[in-house]
Amino acid sequence: MKKSVSIFVAAVLSLAIAQNAMAQASVNQNLNLAVSAVYKIATSGDPGAMTITTGTAGNNTLTSVTDASTNYSITQNFASTVKVTANLDAALAAGYMLQINLASAKGTSAGNVDISATTPASALNAVTGIALGADANKTITYTFGATADAGVLSSTAKTVTLTLTN
Secondary structure (H helix, E strand, O other): OHHHHHHHHHHHHHHHHHHHHHOOOOOOOOOOOOOOOOEEEEEOOOOOOOOOOOEOOOOOEEOOEEEEEEEEEEEEEEEEEEEEEEEEOOOOOOOEEEEEEEOOOOOEEOOOEEOOOOOHHHOEEEEEEEEEEEEEEEEEEEEEEEEHHHOOOOOOOOOEEEEEEO
């Protein structure tokens, strides 16, 4: 009799477990998904002071100085290709030259771009054909030059604007 009761209890437990496994409830949720345009550019900071201190006797072109201590990063999902432009807040006086060179793995760098005469209305292309995605920690190289006949330039603050645009 014990064997019959054990089999009966096992059968009842199995049936209860089977009914619980078959008893299910479900619910549906509807989602609306979207990705907005992400269009970001950032720099790692400001370069150091660039001071020309020497030249060659008999040569009007003074020895230029270079700074490659900063980087820029971009992220964009906006267009199949975009570009980075560069300009100064106001043009430099004649005889002074500032070039910028932006490295890029996702686009085509224009190499050394003379931004000496640029203003916000006359930005120049520094990188073109930048594909969708991200380009991180790419080197910014500045080269500052002058001619002797331009004279002495007191410490002058300039703002360079890098713009990610299509």
